[in-house]
Amino acid sequence: MDHTMNLKYFNRALRKYKKHVISEEQVQEILDEIKNDIDEKIQNKDKNDLVLCLRNAIGVHLEQNAKTKILNGEAAWELIEQEVFWLIQAIKSVPASKEVSARELGGLIGLSLLWDHQEIAELIYLYASNMLSKDREYYSEEKTHHVFMTCLYYKWKTGEMPPLFDILPEDHIYQRLMKNWYQTDQLAELLYEVCEFHIYSASDTPEKNNEILLFDHIPYDYYCIKLVREKEGLETPNIEHPLLQTALANIPTSSPGYNPETDEILQYVLRNEKVPDWQRIIR
Numbered sequence: 001m002d003h004t005m006n007l008k009y010f011n012r013a014l015r016k017y018k019k020h021v022i023s024e025e026q027v028q029e030i031l032d033e034i035k036n037d038i039d040e041k042i043q044n045k046d047k048n049d050l051v052l053c054l055r056n057a058i059g060v061h062l063e064q065n066a067k068t069k070i071l072n073g074e075a076a077w078e079l080i081e082q083e084v085f086w087l088i089q090a091i092k093s094v095p096a097s098k099e100v101s102a103r104e105l106g107g108l109i110g111l112s113l114l115w116d117h118q119e120i121a122e123l124i125y126l127y128a129s130n131m132l133s134k135d136r137e138y139y140s141e142e143k144t145h146h147v148f149m150t151c152l153y154y155k156w157k158t159g160e161m162p163p164l165f166d167i168l169p170e171d172h173i174y175q176r177l178m179k180n181w182y183q184t185d186q187l188a189e190l191l192y193e194v195c196e197f198h199i200y201s202a203s204d205t206p207e208k209n210n211e212i213l214l215f216d217h218i219p220y221d222y223y224c225i226k227l228v229r230e231k232e233g234l235e236t237p238n239i240e241h242p243l244l245q246t247a248l249a250n251i252p253t254s255s256p257g258y259n260p261e262t263d264e265i266l267q268y269v270l271r272n273e274k275v276p277d278w279q280r281i282i283r
Helices: 003-019 024-043 050-071 077-093 102-114 118-133 144-158 163-167 173-179 187-202 220-231 264-272
Strands: none
Touching: 003 050, 003 187, 024 050, 024 264, 050 077, 050 264, 077 102, 077 118, 077 264, 102 118, 102 144, 102 220, 118 144, 118 163, 144 163, 144 173, 144 187, 144 220, 163 173, 173 187, 187 220
């Protein structure tokens, strides 16, 4: 990985976030459109996948809008938490739709773990491990960030890395990190490389597509590593890296305060959806 090129794409992304201000009028238009889509499905008695209508707001209102606000000094982590809950509802209601793709798994698991949403993290783990295990050869080279985050949750839960982790190449940064998990002499250097790999995975370049689609440039991976090590009684060295030096790195240490019970649109979906039990099965 080229640090200079990584930094170039990282800084470009941050500038784009800061400038891409979304007005309250635009947000309301998005929410109104979602409500209209839901109403249309209800009128057509198509109630088994109402939750998919929420997708229209995730990329713009909940993701871009939140990052813009956070980078410009406003409080908006609640929107990121709302994004987690909307995505997890898609997994709960229509897992077979694969509406939540492999490129979105790492942030979902990481932020759920950091905010102590253990039930959500467990469901994402089941969904992710099922998806990633079906084509191990592909995921050994693609979406490796999400393989690692899935396995890191398992380590937080059990103290061990699952067999899925073995699909990653021996020389991969995540493999080298785990080989040195109990040794401190190289840990700072390896954590720096983890941050580099986050930026690399989030960058859309002429040579490759981005592998982190949502929650990119939020260093949940670094803080989850610290969380797991703390649970195991291990210290983690503090490092200096550009990924850890923006407002997006100031992840709240507990739930930002989003309450799904007062989310009018989510509750409207839940009141009206008709989802058969078989449709909720992850397979």
